[in-house]
Amino acid sequence: MATDITPSSSPTEITDPSLMFTATEQSRKKQLMENIARAIFFVMTLLMILPLVLIVVYLFVKAAPVLSPEFLFTNPAKGMRAGGIWAPLLGPIYIVITSLLVSAPIGVLAAVYLNEYARASWFTRIINLAVVNLAGVPSIVHALFGVGAFVYFAKMGRSVLAASLTLAIMTLPVIIASTKEALNAVPMAFREACWNTGATRWQTIRGIVLPNSISGILTGIILQVSRAAGETAPIMFTGAVFFKAISERDVFAYGLFDRFMALSMHLYQLSTQVPGVPEALEYGTAVVLLGAVLTVNALAIVLRVYLRSRKRW
Template structure:
């Protein structure tokens, strides 16, 4: 009787899981099909290489693409080295005290803070207090702060997967702790570290709220690439075309094309993360 009850419970749990997964996949497929079917006709070489013209009613999306790339580069330059170093210290050097546990809890709590709060914090710190103004660098540093908790958490989890016997073996042959971490632990955890970094940057590239307050512009006539100036970015460009433009019906095809490009960019970044994990696991085996 107990066996039948456990089996029924297992079937119900798996059925609920499969049903939930199917529902989520269905709605994702509907959204992607909506974007693809209405944005594919707009997508062309000219669309991705021309700057917006006539108040974004014509032209392409080159300026938002450049802004998004530069924004992601600034975010990664700030968040990746700092986040990885913090994770290495917490996992390899810091002792398990109440201070360390409090820091870890704070990092995990920061991961759940709404992105618009980071935008307001970036406005107060980078735009006003540090006098960066509404600029590309202020927005990039704000997204860097948003990305830090995720990079620290994923990197620390990747380091935890390396067994202590690996560290002890390196120390036994005369390596210092620093050499053990640099030459043994980090290379062994590199697949998890890089996967977490790429997935975090793909999330940051699609954020709108943080850059809304710190430097994203509605329209820039021409190309822009200066870190101390306002910029255009794909997510904010899409938001403005979809909700705030005075000729929404006229720019709707451009909005769908922009959405498709953004989806493709995020998809490629996620695909890169999966490839990195697959390649490192294959090399390990």
């Protein structure tokens, strides 16, 4: 069979071969658009950093007069108009630790079950749906639940324990979600390899899955520390108070059933509820709150980098 093959389109006529690779009007236009696009993206990135830098600088400048170790370790005094932030600083540390002691084990273990054991069924679907929805519930709703469930029903009263449990309920779904994500990142092939040597699921989880997902799991938990430390609503009704003096420089100053002060709420009180508070005190409180949150986040990053460097594949 003889066929006539004619190209459907012939190459454009080029009069002068030496001009073949020189920019045309159209390619110059394309390059211009490229430069504009690049510039816009770059400016937007800068814009993102700008507020952070401004906030930090502004806060530090305003807070400078009160910032000192003394500020951290003394209680507020003279109706909040003087002194430091020892009591409000220690409070969040208590509730964050207590709440994570509850939510981290439950969350991680539940996530392991959901990701490693549970098969797709209506039951697991309901649980997964509940987790997602719970994570989306506004914190003030958690607060009201906490008041009903812990303060009144469980008769804990307004206390460190009640506030911690409320925060635990708030952080639990997010910990479950982040843990599941970390577990999911471990390639299925490793699990198959284990199962095919006759390893049980627990041996697989213990030997391979957890060691390779621990960095993601811990990062997820630590990020909840900063979230829990900064929340105001859930603790406002469940245990945080306007003022409570505790012994200074004593890290065991609060008991589980004590009411407590918290940085976020303290800041709110200083700036709206108490007239005549020196400006520097407010800003000092804000700096400490911000510093605490940034420190925890930085810790999460360092930990993640460290564990990832030891990651085994």
